[in-house]
Structures are given as C-alpha cells and as structure tokens.
Amino acid sequence: MAEYTTNAAGREVLTEINGEAAVPYKGVGKHRPEGNKAPRPIRTNADYPDSGDKRLPDLKTALKEAGLRDGMTISTHHHFRNGDLVANQIFDAAAELGVKDLRWFPSASFPCHAPLIEHLDSGVIHHIEGSMNGPLGDYASQGKMRGLGVLRSHGGRYQAIQDGEVHIDIAVIAAPTSDPFGNCNGVNGPSVCGGLGFALADSEYAEKVIVVTDNLVPFPCVPWQIQGNNVDYVVEMDKIGEPAKIVSGTTNITKSPDRLLIAELTAEFVRAAGILKEGFSFQAGAGGTALAFAIFLKEMMKESSIRARFVRGGSTRYLVEMLEEGLTDYILDGQTFDLDGVRSMRDNPRHIHTNPFVSYNYHNKGNIASMIDAVVLGATEVDVNFNANVVTHSDGRLLHGIGGWQNCLFSKCTILPIPSFRDRIPVIVDEVTTLCGPGELIDVIVTERGIAINPLRQDLIDATKGSGLPIKTIHELKAEVDRICGGPPAKPRFEDTPIAAIKWVDGTVIDVVKQLATP
Amino acid sequence: MAEYTTNAAGREVLTEINGEAAVPYKGVGKHRPEGNKAPRPIRTNADYPDSGDKRLPDLKTALKEAGLRDGMTISTHHHFRNGDLVANQIFDAAAELGVKDLRWFPSASFPCHAPLIEHLDSGVIHHIEGSMNGPLGDYASQGKMRGLGVLRSHGGRYQAIQDGEVHIDIAVIAAPTSDPFGNCNGVNGPSVCGGLGFALADSEYAEKVIVVTDNLVPFPCVPWQIQGNNVDYVVEMDKIGEPAKIVSGTTNITKSPDRLLIAELTAEFVRAAGILKEGFSFQAGAGGTALAFAIFLKEMMKESSIRARFVRGGSTRYLVEMLEEGLTDYILDGQTFDLDGVRSMRDNPRHIHTNPFVSYNYHNKGNIASMIDAVVLGATEVDVNFNANVVTHSDGRLLHGIGGWQNCLFSKCTILPIPSFRDRIPVIVDEVTTLCGPGELIDVIVTERGIAINPLRQDLIDATKGSGLPIKTIHELKAEVDRICGGPPAKPRFEDTPIAAIKWVDGTVIDVVKQLATP
16 A cells, blocks of 8 residues: 655655655755665676677667666657657567566657557556657556656656666667767768767766667767766667657747747846847757747847846757857757757767756756746646646646756746646646646746746846836636636546656655546 | 795785785786775765865965874875975974874975985884885885885876775875866866876775866866865965976987887897787887887878877877877876976867776776777886796886786786896896786887797787797797896895785786895
C-alpha cells in the first residue's frame, strides 16, 4: 500500500518510489543535499585498446558486452525528439536476448516510441523514468505501467544521476558523428540533431557507455560534445535518426490572433518592466507563442538599438537570425529545434553548446538558469497562487514532460504567456491538477485578457504601473475567464493508484499523478 | 626510518610517502586500480548567488573565505610557465594570515617561484608535490625541504586527483579572462597563456576553487575552458602573468649542427619506418631538437603530399603553420608555448584545447596518447635497456619535471632524439640515475652517432633494414660514446635520505631521488 505524506506545497506525495525512499518537497532552496556525488569506478587504460578502436559489430553485441541483464537501467537521450531511431532498437534487442524488467531512463520519450508499449506489456521494460510525451504518458495514465513513472526536469535528471538517485547501467548515445574512440557530436553527418548535452551525465556516470553512430570518422571527431574517454563501445548502424523530425510541431510561429496578442503583450511587458536593456538576456522556448514573443522582442531591440548579451535556446532559426544580425553576443544552446540551429551551432563560434550541468543542475555551484533576465514558458494550468502545471492536461492525462521548465523558473523574471482558456476550459484554476512549479518562482501570467503579476514581485508591479498594459489581479482574470467558460473546469476523476511522481529540481517529490478513473 | 621495497623495475622505493602508504611500480599495465574516484560533495545552488556574481575583493579574502588553515593542500597550474605571478602571492597571503605547513601542489614550478624558498624555510609551505624545474628542485636535492617531493606526469597528476591520492583543499586558477561566475579561459585578455587544461582536475575535485583574473568580462566568458559551475570565488587583480614568458628557453630551433643532425635523422627514421603516411599523427615537444624535427618532417610531408590527421602540441608557431598550410587537420593542444599558439587556439576551430583527462590520464577508458603514431621526447639519460631519466641530471640534481613525458611513452613509436654526450658526459649509461620511463615503452634512440632500435621492436628493425640509416645496437653506441668521453660517467654520490618520489602514470612508485652527498 502506497504511503503518503504532505509536502511543503501541501501536496500528498509518496514516501517511497519504486521501492526506494523519497524525500518530500520542502520549499525552494530548503532541501540541503548531503554526502557525495555518485561513486564512479576507477578505470584503467589497460582494459581498453591502445589503438583507441572500440568498435563492436552491432548493438546487440554491444549490449551483451556491456553485461545487459534483468532489472538494469538503460538510458538514452532525446536530441532526435520524434525522429529517434535507436531507443526502439535497444529494447527489440533486449527482447531478443530474453532480458526482462528493464528500467528505461530516457531524457524524454516521444510518440515515435509508442512501439515500446509492446515491450512494457511483455515485461521487457518494467517502467519508464523520464518525460512521456503523448502515447506513453497516456499508457501510464491508464495505470498500465508496472512501476511508477518519475518525471524530472532536465536539470533534475542531471542532479538525479550526479547524486546517485538513479544509477545507469548502460547508456546508449545516438551520435550523428563519432570516431572509433567514442568522441562524438550532433552537428555533423547525415543525421544531425545539434547538441548531445542531454547525454552528458549518462556518459559521465553510467557503468557502461555505448555510442551508436551512422557517421564514423577517423579520430579525432571534433567537436567532442561527448568525450570518448567516457565511452566503452562504438557501434555503427545504418541510420540513427531523422533530422527533419527534430523540428517538433511546436516550432512554428503561432497564427492565432489571441496567441499573437499574448506574445506581443509579453514583449511589451518585458519592455515596460525595464528588462529590455543593453546587455540583457532572455530565454524563450520553441512553442508558437514563445517564438512570436521573440520576434516582437527582436523588433523592439532593433528600434531601440539594444543588444542582448546572450539568449538561451532551444535554438531555432529565429534565434540564429538574431545572432547573425548582431542582436546578441551569444546563443547558449541546450537543444537545437531546427536545422538552422544545427548549422549555426556547427559553424558559429558564438553559438555555444551547453548541457544540463552548466545550465540547469541545481546541485551545483550555481548555474546559468538563475542569471537569465527573463524567461518565457508555457503551462497547461496556473492557479491563483501562481503555481503551475506543465505535465497533465485538465482532463488529468499525463501527456507532457517537464523539460527545462522547472529549471528556468529560477530566472530573474519568469513569465507564462498562456491563453486564458483552451477548448472552453479555463487555464487559470483554483488549484492545479499537478503541481510542477511553485508560485513563488512564477512572476507574471500573460493572457489575451490581461496580465497578472505575482504580488511577491512588488518591484515589477511598481515598474509597470502607468504603462498602459492591461494589468489585473490573478483573481480578476480568473473571474473573467470563469464567466466566459461558464464556471471553473470540472476536476478530473482519478483512482487512488499513483502512476507517476513529479520531482522538484533538488530531487524531492513535489507532486504525484494518479491513474485516471475508468470512464 | 624510511622503509624500502624493490619494485618491478628493480628499484628500491619507499613503501610510505609523507605518511601515506605507497604502491611500488608493478610493470606497465600491471597495477589494477580498485574502488571509486575521489568523493565530491554534492553542492546546492542555494549556497551560491543567483546573480552568478562570485567576486570577492582580493586573494587574501578569498583564501580566508575558502577556509585556509594549517596543513592544507593548495594547487595552481603552470600555463604561465616562468611568467606566473599568482603562486607567490598565494603563499605571501598565507604567510600574512599566519598559516603553516601547507602542501603546494602545482602542475609545475619554475624559476620564477624561487621566492617560495623563503616560505619553505619559514614553515608556511611544508613541501611541494609537482615538477620542480630549477631552483626549487635544487633546494629539494640539498635535503632542505621538510616533506618528500612527489613528481608526477601531467596524466599522473590528473590520475592522483581523480583517484583520491591527492585531495586539494583550495585550487587557485590564474585565468587570463573570466566572468564573475568563474567561467574562464586562457586565450583572451592582456595576459594570455593559451589553455587552462592543467587546472581541469583541480576545478573538478578541489574542495574550494578560486579563479583569479586580470580581465573580467560579463557572463558568459566564452570559451569556458574551466566551468564556472565548479568555481566558488572570483578575484580580480592587476596582473596575473607575463605572456612573454610562456615562451620558455626551449622554444627556439636548435642551431647546433649535432642537434640538427639528430633532428634530421629522427625525421628520416620516421619516414623509413613507414610511419610518415597519409593521416598519420605525431607529437613533438617544444625543445630545440623536437622543433627542428618537426620542420624536417614538414618538408618531407610537403615533398610527398602527405597530410597528418592530427599533431599534438605543446603548440608553437611551427605547428600552427602546419595547420594553417593544411598539412594537418587538427592540432590537439595541451599547452601553448608561444603567442602564435595562443592566437591559433583562440581563432582556429581546428586548434583544439585539450586537457590531461582526455590526453593523458591512465585511469580512464583510454586516452589520446596511445593513439599517436610517433612521439619525439627528450631525456637526460638512457640506459642500455632503453630505460630513461628525465628529472635528474647525471650529477644527481633534481632539476626537471616529468611533464607529459611518461604519458607520451604509450605512443605507437616513442623516439628519443638525444645527443650521445653532454659536457663530455655520456648520455647512454649502464643504469639511469633515476628511472622515469621503462625501456619496454621506449622504441628508438637517435643520436648524432647513430640510431638504436629497441630489440622488442623487431617490426621497426625490419622496416628500416636497408634504409641506409646509421642503425646500431645500443651497446655499440654506448661503447663508442664511452671511448670518446674516456669511459662511463662517474656515478653521482647521494646521502641515504630520500628527497622525492617519482610516480608512474598509474600512481605507483617507479623510483626515488635521494639527497645529494655533501661535497
């Protein structure tokens, strides 16, 4: 029987996750980690070929050499997003080898991984820890996965590996270009995906590391985004991914008049609040509204002759254009969302490849996220205390991962530009279905009906007073939306069974997702 | 009383060094490390400023904040070589703070550090672990240092830190450019030194990390050769080093006819042995003979239209010219020896900054050193079994560090181009004064009187048969040199007291240096 406790956010959370003790969320910055980073065995070059040639004939051989057996944890990265061709092959090979009860620990999963449901059903995969975008999340929501899903932010995933919460037995790193030693990158080759930063922790801490590539080059593969000195085996295969599919459905600018208004209001807010100034920085994701925001902001920058010191990607051609037009000194990029991003990362020394260690890891001596002047993020729901949800829909289904979302909340000004309702269901609610980010870190909500500033940010309230922007209280906004939609949304109905835990950036449990009630 | 045991090389070595148990050398690749890498405490961003600004007003304040106290280990890097202006200031500050018995753990020390003798005498510094080039080595040789010196290769230093043999309490990293977060590099600013790779292990494993810079730039400092996420404090000062002095006395091409002959013979040997072929690789240091070798080799490459895949630096303008003329795809550079090297590392994406983790660390999943086709190194002495010495002179004085020398021995063909005698003292001897590299890894000795190939390398003997090169046995060479010099050199006279231990690349003790006998 699952044991619960109430965490500092007032949420009922599990005290044990998949058989291991879990720490309840204690508040922002309140949990003090103890002890040392995860142990890493000392290796010796005597066990590796002097020639540097670590090639094995195929993935199955590599998995066998790596000692694949029941109950192990296998990790992958998601830089190919919905174009990944490797993860499914890993578990097909595991099935052929008769291995069971694996834990899959991807940095994220996508609809292209729906075939893994077969391996979840058959017992090859026990459960998934990582973002479950789409069908796998839906599968978990229906209570079909044996273990509990664990959702972490990109920084939280690094933290969990670093802190020893998750020990990876075998990391498989799909690499667009590699040398036989295992130095590899995502910017060259026929199947490019940009960076490989999400696989950094895996390469550093996994017991065994397999690099899989469809573009082998002679040593040295430069840049070595992943260092061959951390790699055990290299495998060549025909095709590792489809670059066209790193362009997720979200990387088109919105055409919706409401969303364009939201984007413009967001840019206006940034200007009115005094954030838009020489040497500032911002991060906007690859969603349609965020892209539109970046374009509005860019126009303002040009009008006022203001240059950014850096912008954070997910990069797209819009950020690349800013860099190439001299509107920013640098792009600090965690993942490329289109092929212009890949090209720029490859060719422009000011387009910097980053990883969750430098950007997002909270158990660190600081990171990039807290230094960003303004960050623009999405949300599925926000409550009247500015708490936000990014993983479940209002119908209760777990359909999204956290990505870098939680990590970005630490910026100097976190703005959620969101529609006030979707499909006639209000987005501003009394209480979010799933708590992913505490309201104290969320500063501004921008909707097509007005802007709500968190009362904790009196400085922003003061700065934008008299700006002419439609600033309202969150309660005013909510009342207005409820009127339009005919009242607050119906609460989703859940069974008692938990299906996933949501981790905070420090490894504590901020919330739990439950199985959907059978209709 | 010091306890000795005989190691696998037949050398009497200490079983304990500075109070800690020491493992005797067991043979190449024979020592199997056990356990895990050094523990690293989990940190939290909650303890670091959200703004990313880690500045403190001065070095003394930073040392105090870092908790400096008696008996601690303080590390520095030597990228400024004889132009370092920071190390002396650290111990001046420590003296002012009344701290005693520090262990100084530099990646190397130079004549510019002679003022530290005062702090060794007064008790501020207990002893030095690291290369002692010149006066500090001489000081140790005279038995004046309280603790035992420990000499390690660049790779061995990384290994010792990584494996937990040396715990650094405070690392001080002199950085030609840094941001307030501690991201830093050596390629920009008024006091450039090129790379900062020797400080990598320090930044990763030290308890506290202080970056000292004379060129502060707004975040982000790009490239971040050292990651600010590993840094605790940043200190600005007037001047951290003298770039003109990274050009050591050794970076001029030899004008000696004998040395030019040696260099030419070495290049001829590389060609005759079939090593010089499309896509090959080589490493030559910055000594006068090595530079001349590189120039002879370059001419051969041009004649035969042969391109290297990579050359390893220590970079100088000679390697940079090869890169710029398209004679090599890459320079993989561990330290820049002149300002052309710095410029190229800064501006040329094919001039790659490396560090001892990727290049030299033997407790790794392989490294670059073993993949190099030919490496050209110096030596103070070689014996008839091809064992070599690189730290003591034939008079027994400890005057040089190991550098990357031991690590480079793992190349596919290790060549020592050396004069057969110096100051009428034979360089080829019956037994080296100090054993630094086992003969089984040293393949070829090139002197002005002929070339000796290690009998273990029958392949090289076969390949160069009939080449017209003056190939002789090492015994023939020795006999010839002894005749010229009037017999073998007199053995240096030592006291019984050990003054330094020489570590092998795996942390075992390959030899011991003793105090010079009082004349």
